[in-house]
Amino acid sequence: MTPRTHTRSRGHERTARRTRGAILARAVDLASIEGLEGLTIGRLASDLGMSKSGLFGHFGSKEGLQLAAVDEAATRFASEVVQPALAKPEGEQRLRALCAGYIDYLERGVFAGGCFFGAASIEFDDRPGPVGDRLRDAIGAWVGYLEEQARVAGAADPKLVAFELQALGQGANSNFRLFGDPKTFARARAAIDAVIDAQIARKPRQASQRRSGRKGKSVRG
Amino acid sequence: MTPRTHTRSRGHERTARRTRGAILARAVDLASIEGLEGLTIGRLASDLGMSKSGLFGHFGSKEGLQLAAVDEAATRFASEVVQPALAKPEGEQRLRALCAGYIDYLERGVFAGGCFFGAASIEFDDRPGPVGDRLRDAIGAWVGYLEEQARVAGAADPKLVAFELQALGQGANSNFRLFGDPKTFARARAAIDAVIDAQIARKPRQASQRRSGRKGKSVRG
DNA sequence: CCTACCGATCGGTAGG
DNA sequence: CCTACCGATCGGTAGG
Numbered sequence: 147m148t149p150r151t152h153t154r155s156r157g158h159e160r161t162a163r164r165t166r167g168a169i170l171a172r173a174v175d176l177a178s179i180e181g182l183e184g185l186t187i188g189r190l191a192s193d194l195g196m197s198k199s200g201l202f203g204h205f206g207s208k209e210g211l212q213l214a215a216v217d218e219a220a221t222r223f224a225s226e227v228v229q230p231a232l233a234k235p236e237g238e239q240r241l242r243a244l245c246a247g248y249i250d251y252l253e254r255g256v257f258a259g260g261c262f263f264g265a266a267s268i269e270f271d272d273r274p275g276p277v278g279d280r281l282r283d284a285i286g287a288w289v290g291y292l293e294e295q296a297r298v299a300g301a302a303d304p305k306l307v308a309f310e311l312q313a314l315g316q317g318a319n320s321n322f323r324l325f326g327d328p329k330t331f332a333r334a335r336a337a338i339d340a341v342i343d344a345q346i347a348r349k350p351r352q353a354s355q356r357r358s359g360r361k362g363k364s365v366r367g
Numbered sequence: 368m369t370p371r372t373h374t375r376s377r378g379h380e381r382t383a384r385r386t387r388g389a390i391l392a393r394a395v396d397l398a399s400i401e402g403l404e405g406l407t408i409g410r411l412a413s414d415l416g417m418s419k420s421g422l423f424g425h426f427g428s429k430e431g432l433q434l435a436a437v438d439e440a441a442t443r444f445a446s447e448v449v450q451p452a453l454a455k456p457e458g459e460q461r462l463r464a465l466c467a468g469y470i471d472y473l474e475r476g477v478f479a480g481g482c483f484f485g486a487a488s489i490e491f492d493d494r495p496g497p498v499g500d501r502l503r504d505a506i507g508a509w510v511g512y513l514e515e516q517a518r519v520a521g522a523a524d525p526k527l528v529a530f531e532l533q534a535l536g537q538g539a540n541s542n543f544r545l546f547g548d549p550k551t552f553a554r555a556r557a558a559i560d561a562v563i564d565a566q567i568a569r570k571p572r573q574a575s576q577r578r579s580g581r582k583g584k585s586v587r588g
Numbered sequence: 589c590c591t592a593c594c595g596a597t598c599g600g601t602a603g604g
Numbered sequence: 605c606c607t608a609c610c611g612a613t614c615g616g617t618a619g620g
Contacts, residue, residue, distance in 0.1 A: 158605095165605085179493060184404070186598065199601080200605045208599060259493055268489045271544035272400055272480055282545060309538065309554045316541065317534020323492035324503060333530045344565060379589095386589085408615065420617080421589045429615060 166204050169194060170218040173211065177219075179259030182212050182266045182277065212277045219262040220284045227251050228291070237299040238346050241311075244292060245338045248315045252322065253331050261319045263288075288312070300347045310341045387425050390415060391439040394432065398440075400480030403433050403487045403498065433498045440483040441505045448472050449512070458520040459567050462532075465513060466559045469536045473543065474552050482540040484509075509533070521568045531562045 172193055177185045187208060191201040205211040231243035252261060259265060263285055270278040293308035301307045318334035321327070393414055398406045408429060412422040426432040452464035473482060480486060484506055491499040514529035522528045539555035542548070 162605090181402075181490065188597065188599090197606055198599090199607085202600070203605075265489055267545055268486055268541055269402065271541060285545065303557075306554050306557060309542065309551070310535065310558045313535050313538020313542070313555075313558070314531065317530065317537055320489055320492060320537065321530065321534070324488055324506065330530070333527050334534075336524075336527060337531045337534070340565065344561065383589090407613080409613070418590055419615090420591085423616070424589075 162204070165196075166214075169201060169204060170214055173215045174219045174222065174262055175258040177212075177215050177259075178257035178262045178265055181269045182215065183269060185212070185215065187211065209275075209277060213280055216266070216277065216280045216284060219257070219266075222256065223251075223263070223284070223288075226254075226256050228288075237295060238342065241292065241295040241299055241346075242339075242342060244295065245311055245315065245342075246335070249318060249331055249334050249338070252315075252319050260323045261316070264316050264319045296346070299342075301345050302347065303345070307341065307345050310345075311338060314338055314341070383425070386417075387435075390422060390425060391435055394436045395440045395443065395483055396479040398433075398436050398480075399478035399483045399486055402490045403436065404490060406433070406436065408432065430496075430498060434501055437487070437498065437501045437505060440478070440487075443477065444472075444484070444505070444509075447475075447477050449509075458516060459563065462513065462516040462520055462567075463560075463563060465516065466532055466536065466563075467556070470539060470552055470555050470559070473536075473540050481544045482537070485537050485540045517567070520563075522566050523568065524566070528562065528566050531566075532559060535559055535562070 169190065173185060173190060176190060176193070187202055188198050190211075191198045194201070205214055227247040228244065231240050231247050234240040234243040263281065267281050267285055270281050289308050289312050292311050293304045296304035296307040296311075314334055314337045318330050322330040390411065394406060394411060397411060397414070408423055409419050411432075412419045415422070426435055448468040449465065452461050452468050455461040455464040484502065488502050488506055491502050510529050510533050513532050514525045517525035517528040517532075535555055535558045539551050543551040
């Protein structure tokens with residue numbers, strides 16, 4: 147709350163923020179390729195034509211850079227995958243839109259090395275510390291959201307549905323990265339449709355759930 | 368074919384082979400945790416109480432060590448997962464046994480850091496070179512074998528079945544590593560059963576396929 | 589299999 | 605934001 151800036155430093159802050167954004171844009175791409183640990187300060191600095199210590203100053207430590215990269219990736223994931231699906235009504239339609247959005251995001255190549263979280267989570271899956279925690283938070287939020295929508299859609303076992311959908315998405319990512327077969331995406335879409343078709347009950351809603359969401363396809367989103 | 372060894376060097380070769388085996392046993396565990404690139408010669412040497420250059424001499428380069436580690440992991444995978452399933456008749460039963468064997472192998476913790484290939488494949492998925500190639504070979508052989516058994520079992524789209532089964536297995540691995548929830552394995556088994564139940568046609572075999580394999584459950588394996 | 593070393597690069601600091 | 609530096613560790617080599 148105390149005003150810490152005056153006219154001159156405010157201009158510095160603006161440029162610093164822009165620099166920081168440029169660093170993070172490159173950092174998430176690099177991390178999606180080389181991993182969050184392979185993301186070295188020296189490499190990142192030379193990529194961006196700046197000095198190591200200049201870059202370092204923005205984050206204070208390598209861990210600070212990694213945390214900022216996870217946050218940047220989560221923001222991008224939210225706007226690329228989650229946000230577009232919010233146009234659909236909750237339940238089956240939104241669940242389908244979330245999964246379709248994820249496969250589209252892989253196919254569009256939003257990150258240079260495939261899904262940022264697919265790469266980073268395997269790298270940090272058995273390392274304690276704040277970076278692993280932040281990754282668990284981000285991935286847990288995604289799986290939890292799939293589960294929530296599966297529950298609204300009336301699935302008998304929403305946790306199972308969420309597990310399957312997340313696994314198929316990750317499988318599409320790693321399969322495409324490893325073998326480069328573009329048919330992977332069609333296979334993933336077919337598998338996702340099959341899971342939702344099989345596990346979402348098409349019965350009328352129970353009395354306790356009285357949200358509007360009709361099940362039929364609406365002509366316009 | 369030229370005899371290159373005499374009595375004295377043969378004894379040296381025996382001990383060298385034993386040392387090499389001990390190195391690789393530790394190497395695959397370390398690589399399953401830290402990744403194939405994080406597997407450093409210095410760390411591995413100090414873990415085993417030997418000098419860097421002594422260890423180095425067994426493999427000639429870091430790449431040589433990585434290739435040997437992939438081969439060691441593939442051998443272990445074959446004996447832990449594939450070989451036990453060969454007791455079942457080809458087709459649906461063997462397909463089920465392969466998938467069950469994979470989940471069991473995760474649950475038993477055959478490698479200290481979960482599935483060696485799950486970790487290594489994501490690390491090398493966009494790197495050219497012999498290590499990536501060898502990983503693609505090993506993983507491609509596994510997926511190809513699932514596909515073959517799905518085809519024998521009469522699946523309409525064996526490639527799709529193989530993709531789904533492999534993705535669910537990888538999903539179980541990464542989910543368990545990341546969140547440590549032991550229910551993951553039960554979920555993966557349920558998901559695998561659902562895929563096989565849904566996609567393996569229970570029709571009588573076509574005339575062109577005349578292997579014996581009955582579809583009903585036999586009382587004893 | 590060892591000791592002793594090489595140049596390169598790592599994360600990070602001092603000082604401006 | 606920079607130059608100049610630190611100790612540690614990397615993969616790899618020489619020589620025995």
